[in-house]
Amino acid sequence: MSVILGPNRYGKAETRLVRVVRDGEVHHLKDINVSSSLSGEMESVHLTGSNAAVLPTDTQKNTAYAFAKKYGVDQIEDFALLLARHFVDSQPTIHHARVEIEEYGWERISGGHSFVRSGREVRTCVVHYDRDGRTSVVSGLKDLVVLNSTDSEFHGYIVDEYTTLQPTGDRILATAVAAQWRHASATGEFGKSYADVRQALLDAFAETYSLSLQQTLYAMGRRVLETRQEVCEIRFAMPNKHHFLVDLAPFGLDNDNEVFYAADRPYGLIEGGVLREDAPDAAFAWE
Numbered sequence: 071m072s073v074i075l076g077p078n079r080y081g082k083a084e085t086r087l088v089r090v091v092r093d094g095e096v097h098h099l100k101d102i103n104v105s106s107s108l109s110g111e112m113e114s115v116h117l118t119g120s121n122a123a124v125l126p127t128d129t130q131k132n133t134a135y136a137f138a139k140k141y142g143v144d145q146i147e148d149f150a151l152l153l154a155r156h157f158v159d160s161q162p163t164i165h166h167a168r169v170e171i172e173e174y175g176w177e178r179i180s181g182g183h184s185f186v187r188s189g190r191e192v193r194t195c196v197v198h199y200d201r202d203g204r205t206s207v208v209s210g211l212k213d214l215v216v217l218n219s220t221d222s223e224f225h226g227y228i229v230d231e232y233t234t235l236q237p238t239g240d241r242i243l244a245t246a247v248a249a250q251w252r253h254a255s256a257t258g259e260f261g262k263s264y265a266d267v268r269q270a271l272l273d274a275f276a277e278t279y280s281l282s283l284q285q286t287l288y289a290m291g292r293r294v295l296e297t298r299q300e301v302c303e304i305r306f307a308m309p310n311k312h313h314f315l316v317d318l319a320p321f322g323l324d325n326d327n328e329v330f331y332a333a334d335r336p337y338g339l340i341e342g343g344v345l346r347e348d349a350p351d352a353a354f355a356w357e
C-alpha cells in the first residue's frame with residue numbers, strides 16, 4: 071500500500087485575549103478570540119516525528135499576547151495581518167499562515183473602567199499570508215439579528231404532494247445575518263469599512279420589500295458592493311427565523327398578524343454570495 075500525506079495545517083485555536091489600554095482614569099477594552107493556523111514543511115513532523123520545523127502552537131498563542139502588548143490591538147484585520155506576516159517571515163519552514171479573529175464588543179457603563187458586554191453582533195476576520203507575499207483579507211460579522219414585521223411575502227413556490235405551506239402576503243421576516251466579505255486588497259481603513267458595510271446591510275434589509283429571504287440576501291450583498299469599492303465579494307449564511315401565526319380562534323380571538331410563535335428549529339438556511347463580475351481571483355481567501 072502506498073500512501074502520502076495530504077493537506078495539513080496546525081495552530082492554536084481560540085486564544086482569548088483582552089487588551090486594556092489605560093488612558094489615565096479612562097480605560098479602553100479590546101476583547102478578541104485569535105486562531106492561528108500554519109502550514110509549510112510539515113512532512114517530517116507527520117512522517118518521522120521530528121519537530122524541527124514546528125513552531126509550537128504554544129508559541130503562536132504567546133506571540134498573540136506579546137504582540138497585543140507591543141503593538142496594541144486596533145482593527146482586528148491589522149492585528150491578524152501582523153501575526154500572519156510575522157509567522158511566515160520569521161520562520162523559513164512556515165510557508166502560509168491563516169489568522170482568524172473574532173471581536174466581542176463592550177460598551178461603557180459609566181466612569182472610566184466599567185463595561186457591559188454589548189448585545190451587538192460579533193465582528194470577524196480571516197487573513198491569509200504566504201511566503202510569496204500573497205495576502206487576503208476577509209472581514210465579516212455574525213449574529214446580526216434583524217426583523218421586519220411586515221413587507222415580506224412568500225408565495226408562488228413549487229407545490230407537490232408534500233407541500234402544506236400556505237402562501238402568505240404578509241409575514242415576519244427575521245434572520246441572524248452571518249456575512250463575510252472579501253477585500254480586493256490587503257490595505258484599507260478596516261474600521262470605517264466595517265461600519266459602512268454593517269450599515270449597508272441594515273439599510274438594505276430594512277428597505278427591501280421581500281418576496282423571499284433569497285431576494286433580500288441578494289439585495290443586501292448588492293448594496294454592500296455599491297457602497298464600498300474595496301469589497302469585491304460577499305457571502306452570506308442566513309437562517310430564516312420562522313414566526314408562525316398562532317391560531318387564537320379556539321379562544322374566540324382573531325389574529326391579524328399580531329401574535330406569533332417564534333420557532334427556533336428547524337429553520338430554513340439561505341446561503342449565497344454576491345460578487346463583482348471582475349472580482350480578482352479569490353485564491354485561498356475562503357479557506
Ligand SMILES: O=c1[nH]c(=O)c2[nH]c(=O)[nH]c2[nH]1
Nearest residue numbers: 224235281282283284310338
Ligand atoms: O424566504 C423564504 N425562502 C424559502 O426558500 C422558503 N421556503 C419556505 O418554506 N419558506 C421560505 N421563505
